[in-house]
Amino acid sequence: MTEGEIVAGCLAPHPPHLVYAENPPQNEPTAEGGWEQLRWGYERLRESLAGVEYDAIVVLSPHWQTYIGTHFLGLDNFKDLSVDPVFPNLFRYHYDLDIDVELAQQIHDKAKKAGLSVQMMTNPDFRVDYGTITTGHLFNPKWDKPLVVISSNRSTSYYSVDVMQEMMIELGKVTREAIKESGKKVVVLASNSLSHRHFTTESEVPEDMSKEHITSHAMHLWDMRIIEYMRSGQCQRILDEMPEFTEQALAETDGGAFSWLLSTLEVPSYPAILHGYGTIIGTGNAIVEWPVYKYKEAK
Amino acid sequence: MTQGELIDSYIVPVHPHTVLAPEQNPGWGKLRAAYDEAAKRIEESGADLIIIYSTTWPSIIGHQLQADPNPEWVMVDHDFHELGSINYSFNIDADFAHAWNKANKERGLQSRTVAYKGFPIDVGSVVALTLLNPENKIPAVIVSSNVYSNRSETTVLAKACLDVIKSTGRKAVAVTAMSLSNRMFTEQIDPKDDKIHSLKDDEWNRKILEFLGEGRLEDVSQLSRTIHQQIRVQKVVTFKPMWWLSAMNDNRNNLTGEVLSYEAIHGAGGAVIHLNQTASGVGNKEYDEDDVETFSGERGVLDEVNSEEADTPNQAESSNGPELWEPTEAEGSVNSQSAPKPVGAYPHARRVGNMLYLSGVGPRQPGTNSIPGGPIHDENGKPCDYDIKAQTKAVIENISRILEEAGSSLDKVLDVTSFLVDMDRDFKGYNEVWAETLGKVGPTRTTLAIRALPTPIAVEMKVIAQI
Numbered sequence: 001m002t003e004g005e006i007v008a009g010c011l012a013p014h015p016p017h018l019v020y021a022e023n024p025p026q027n028e029p030t031a032e033g034g035w036e037q038l039r040w041g042y043e044r045l046r047e048s049l050a051g052v053e054y055d056a057i058v059v060l061s062p063h064w065q066t067y068i069g070t071h072f073l074g075l076d077n078f079k080d081l082s083v084d085p086v087f088p089n090l091f092r093y094h095y096d097l098d099i100d101v102e103l104a105q106q107i108h109d110k111a112k113k114a115g116l117s118v119q120m121m122t123n124p125d126f127r128v129d130y131g132t133i134t135t136g137h138l139f140n141p142k143w144d145k146p147l148v149v150i151s152s153n154r155s156t157s158y159y160s161v162d163v164m165q166e167m168m169i170e171l172g173k174v175t176r177e178a179i180k181e182s183g184k185k186v187v188v189l190a191s192n193s194l195s196h197r198h199f200t201t202e203s204e205v206p207e208d209m210s211k212e213h214i215t216s217h218a219m220h221l222w223d224m225r226i227i228e229y230m231r232s233g234q235c236q237r238i239l240d241e242m243p244e245f246t247e248q249a250l251a252e253t254d255g256g257a258f259s260w261l262l263s264t265l266e267v268p269s270y271p272a273i274l275h276g277y278g279t280i281i282g283t284g285n286a287i288v289e290w291p292v293y294k295y296k297e298a299k
Numbered sequence: 300m301t302q303g304e305l306i307d308s309y310i311v312p313v314h315p316h317t318v319l320a321p322e323q324n325p326g327w328g329k330l331r332a333a334y335d336e337a338a339k340r341i342e343e344s345g346a347d348l349i350i351i352y353s354t355t356w357p358s359i360i361g362h363q364l365q366a367d368p369n370p371e372w373v374m375v376d377h378d379f380h381e382l383g384s385i386n387y388s389f390n391i392d393a394d395f396a397h398a399w400n401k402a403n404k405e406r407g408l409q410s411r412t413v414a415y416k417g418f419p420i421d422v423g424s425v426v427a428l429t430l431l432n433p434e435n436k437i438p439a440v441i442v443s444s445n446v447y448s449n450r451s452e453t454t455v456l457a458k459a460c461l462d463v464i465k466s467t468g469r470k471a472v473a474v475t476a477m478s479l480s481n482r483m484f485t486e487q488i489d490p491k492d493d494k495i496h497s498l499k500d501d502e503w504n505r506k507i508l509e510f511l512g513e514g515r516l517e518d519v520s521q522l523s524r525t526i527h528q529q530i531r532v533q534k535v536v537t538f539k540p541m542w543w544l545s546a547m548n549d550n551r552n553n554l555t556g557e558v559l560s561y562e563a564i565h566g567a568g569g570a571v572i573h574l575n576q577t578a579s580g581v582g583n584k585e586y587d588e589d590d591v592e593t594f595s596g597e598r599g600v601l602d603e604v605n606s607e608e609a610d611t612p613n614q615a616e617s618s619n620g621p622e623l624w625e626p627t628e629a630e631g632s633v634n635s636q637s638a639p640k641p642v643g644a645y646p647h648a649r650r651v652g653n654m655l656y657l658s659g660v661g662p663r664q665p666g667t668n669s670i671p672g673g674p675i676h677d678e679n680g681k682p683c684d685y686d687i688k689a690q691t692k693a694v695i696e697n698i699s700r701i702l703e704e705a706g707s708s709l710d711k712v713l714d715v716t717s718f719l720v721d722m723d724r725d726f727k728g729y730n731e732v733w734a735e736t737l738g739k740v741g742p743t744r745t746t747l748a749i750r751a752l753p754t755p756i757a758v759e760m761k762v763i764a765q766i
Contacts, residue, residue: 067483067532068378068565081417086359088415117486125384126375127419151377157532158485200447201409202360281359 001183005296006176007054009265010045011230011258011288014061014134014191015280016084016091018042021207024137028092034207041276041287042138048273052293055184056100057140057147058107058175058264061191062255063131064151067158069117070171071151072104075124084130090206095133100146103182107148110174116167121151135191150175152255161243161254168256169239172263179264190261194226195219195249195284202281215282222249223277223284230272230288235262252283270295303469305461306344306576308544308554309337309431310511312569313355313423313476315374317430319382323490326562333560333571334430340573341431341472348392348471349432349439350460352543355423355476358443361409362456365420365441366396372417374425378483379565387425392438395463399440402459407594407686408452423476431474444539450523451591453539457546458592473547475540479504479561479568480530488565496566503530504568508561511572514554514579520545530568548574555579592671592689620754623668635704638697639663642753647701650766655705657762659718662693663754665700674755675720683755687728690758695736698762707766712742716761722748725757 019027021034064071077098084091104120111118132149150171155164179186197215214220222245229238238245239262246253253259262268268290275287312330316323321331341349356363371388396412403410424441432439442460445452464471480500495501503526510519519526520541527538548554555575562569624641626634632646633655641647641658648657662671672689676682699709715737719725726746733744742762752759 064377066378068485068487071378071380083415083417083419085356085419085421088413088418092415092417119381119487121380123375123380123384125373126380129377154532155485158482198359198447200360200445 004179004182004184004186005292006179006188006264007052007185007293008049009188009261009290009292010139010190011261011286012045012135012139012189012191013193013285013287014063014131015193015283015285016087016130016134017206017280019093019134019137020090024141026094026137029090031207032205034209035212035278035280037278038276038280038285038287041278044275045139045287045289048275048289048291049187053185054145054187056103057136057145057187057189058103058150058179059132059135059147059189059191060150060152060257060260061129061131061135062152062252062257063129064149065154065255066151067154069119070111070153071119071121072108073099073126073128073147073149074101074104074120074122075099076101078126078128080127082127082130082133091130091134093130093133093137095128097128097133097136097143098146100148103178103184103186104148106178106182107150107175110178111171114170114174116171116174131191135189139189152257155256156246156254161246164254164256165239165242165259168259169263172260175260175264176266188261188264190257192252192255192257193280193283193285194223194251194253196252197250197282199282212279213282214279214284219249219284222251223286227274227277227286227288230286231274233269233271235265235267235269238262239267249284265290265292268295301468303464303467303471305464305473305547306346306470307341308473308516308548308574309341310475310477310540310544310570310572310574311337311427311431312564312571313353313426313478314564314567314569315376315379315382315385315422315426316564318385318426320490324493326493327490327564329560330562330564330569330571331430336559337571337573338431338433342436344470344472346437346470346472348395348464348469349428349437349474350471351424351427351439351441351474351476352444352540353421353423353427353441353476354444354478354540356421356441356443357446359446361411362403362445362448363443364396364400364410364412365391365414365418366393366400366412367391367414367416367418368393370418370420372419374420374422376422385425385429387420387429388435389420389428390432390435390438392440395438395467395469396440398463398467399442399460402462403456406455406459406592408455408459427474427476448539450542452594453542454546454591455594457543461547473544475544477540478564479507479570481532481567482530484566493563493565495563495568500530500568504561504570508558508570508572511556511574512558514556514574515552516541516548516554516556516574517545517550517552520550548576553578592692593673593686633701633705635701637665637700637704639665639668648705650705653766655702655707655764655766657698657701657764659759659761660694660697660701661752661754661756661759662690662697663756664693670754670756675757676755685757687725687757688732690756691729691732692736694758694760695732698760702764705766707764709737710740711765712737712740712762713765714743714763715745717744717746718749718752718759718761719746720749720751720757722746729758
């Protein structure tokens with residue numbers, strides 16, 4: 001069997017506002033647009049990967065929050081209505097997604113062997129979190145690739161960012177190894193924002209872009225610092241500064257997705273492609289691609 | 300219509316074990332039995348509304364209130380999905396939710412109702428309502444826990460809820476769906492091995508239970524920040540449910556408490572606790588937190604108050620208007636330590652025969668000189684938004700204190716002259732508070748618009764009463 005590989009890794013944030021603004025048929029509310037810089041960023045990401053073949057998408061979302069280890073969706077298909085409990089006015093999405101249970105099980109087994117606390121989720125009534133669905137929709141609106149969905153273990157809340165990162169680096173390593181052994185070509189997605197201090201009010205027209213900006217200058221500086229590290233191939237520095245970034249920017253990196261992503265990609269030292277940056281109710285969001293396939297060709 | 304009231308409070312655990320697997324562990328079974336006992340008590344109490352404040356429904360845009368009259372779906376816990384699914388169909392009092400939402404906004408809170416098919420009702424609310432109201436006989440309302448809110452905002456949320464309970468004549472039961480210590484084991488365990496995660500968590504839980512068993516709810520409320528640091532996983536900004544529940548109970552420390560059960564659920568501290576309104580023998584303790592009537596819109600208000608605590612009294616004494624005087628003493632003078640100091644040489648009241656003539660009374664607070672509802676302008680004369688209802692209530696409370704000092708009371712007030720600095724803006728709110736208080740006593744009243752008062756207040760009253 002040919003060795004499997006990660007063809008690309010992406011930072012792919014999940015604010016439901018982006019799905020809302022696109023008016024897809026699956027989503028009940030309708031909008032007059034909004035957040036175009038980020039939506040165009042997702043378009044560029046999709047175009048960038050249009051010619052790249054892959055078999056599955058592995059996504060880690062901070063909105064399936066588990067405290068008893070890391071969980072994996074473990075049934076072939078999930079179909080239901082997802083209503084965002086925080087922004088139900090924007091996101092009521094009818095989803096129908098396929099799971100690559102085989103690959104999920106392989107990552108699960110390797111993680112278990114490595115000593116991580118893991119579990120397969122096989123309850124058919126389970127509702128998939130809106131973070132996974134939003135990132136899934138924006139990355140692949142056709143939904144024609146199966147997903148592996150990994151929960152966000154809340155070890156930052158339980159212990160510290162350092163402990164979380166140690167666990168996520170290990171999970172990233174076993175994810176990479178399992179993908180290699182699977183013989184599949186895979187895209188890995190970290191579904192999280194950067195700085196994550198929200199506005200606590202919402203304008204009457206949620207897509208009113210005259211109201212949109214970062215919550216503070218300090219948040220902006222942190223986001224730009226992290227983006228520059230990505231653009232210049234200094235991902236080890238991101239991991240090194242993750243505790244300060246997470247604390248001071250209230251970053252959504254507390255969920256572990258970003259640390260896991262960088263680990264699956266072997267902490268890239270090559271430049272990432274920034275497809276877009278923008279704010280959503282004050283939080284900072286970047287759409288970033290690590291084109292592993294190009295890097296491999298260059299080698 | 301009789302004025303509504305809160306008749307009981309309960310604290311209940313959030314995890315689905317009590318619904319889906321009570322037979323798998325004796326402790327889970329005991330919690331289930333306690334839940335069933337609480338349900339029985341609620342039904343027998345004649346309650347006509349259950350209010351759930353759930354710590355497992357976080358919100359960002361202010362507080363959210365469930366307003367779908369009949370939400371139905373299937374709930375599967377994110378962690379404990381292997382235990383099974385809970386089908387739910389609840390009876391929600393949408394009218395109350397809308398009224399509470401309106402009251403929240405009137406008190407300066409960001410708030411909204413949600414009524415969407417398929418809205419994912421959180422595990423804590425699903426468990427609590429499934430077990431406390433198994434046949435949906437009693438309408439319910441559910442409120443979220445805002446991730447950014449602090450004590451002031453959470454207190455105002457409760458006061459707005461009480462406004463609606465009173466005005467709609469409801470007999471309400473308040474429920475906080477929460478864990479005590481919320482640290483769970485991070486691996487799967489055999490149900491028979493369940494226990495509280497650590498000795499430290501257990502000791503803190505027992506301390507909380509001891510207080511609540513004595514009805515000392517406000518003491519627990521004041522320990523909230525410490526509890527949060529000591530035994531809570533830091534997944535939200537603060538430990539809020541005790542703030543809300545205490546404010547729902549007028550920050551009382553002398554309730555009658557009973558711990559129906561305390562057990563571990565996957566390491567977390569789960570308890571069913573009943574707090575009855577009957578005054579216990581413990582007695583009320585000092586209440587030294589800010590008693591906030593309206594939310595001014597700045598989150599973290601209380602932290603700022605804390606950081607400036609040392610400077611507050613002097614600052615407050617010197618602000619809000621001219622120099623303060625000691626009340627003068629003369630034959631028949633009545634002066635009270637629990638009323639604000641005068642701004643000139645006069646007493647709080649003067650007794651002549653069985654008649655009592657009060658000096659003009661404003662809303663300033665004794666001791667701090669602060670103005671409930673906020674001043675009408677800042678120290679530079681810049682106009683401020685203020686709450687006339689809060690100011691009017693404070694005026695009447697000050698009047699009541701002076702009357703009681705003289706051996707009289709509010710129900711002996713004969714005549715009132717009221718002064719408003721902005722009749723157009725404030726008459727309605729002032730009149731509403733009047734109707735709920737002195738309006739029920741029936742004194743004659745004259746209301747005048749005036750240009751200004753000596754301190755930055757919007758309302759003052761001149762009272763004549765009998766002794």
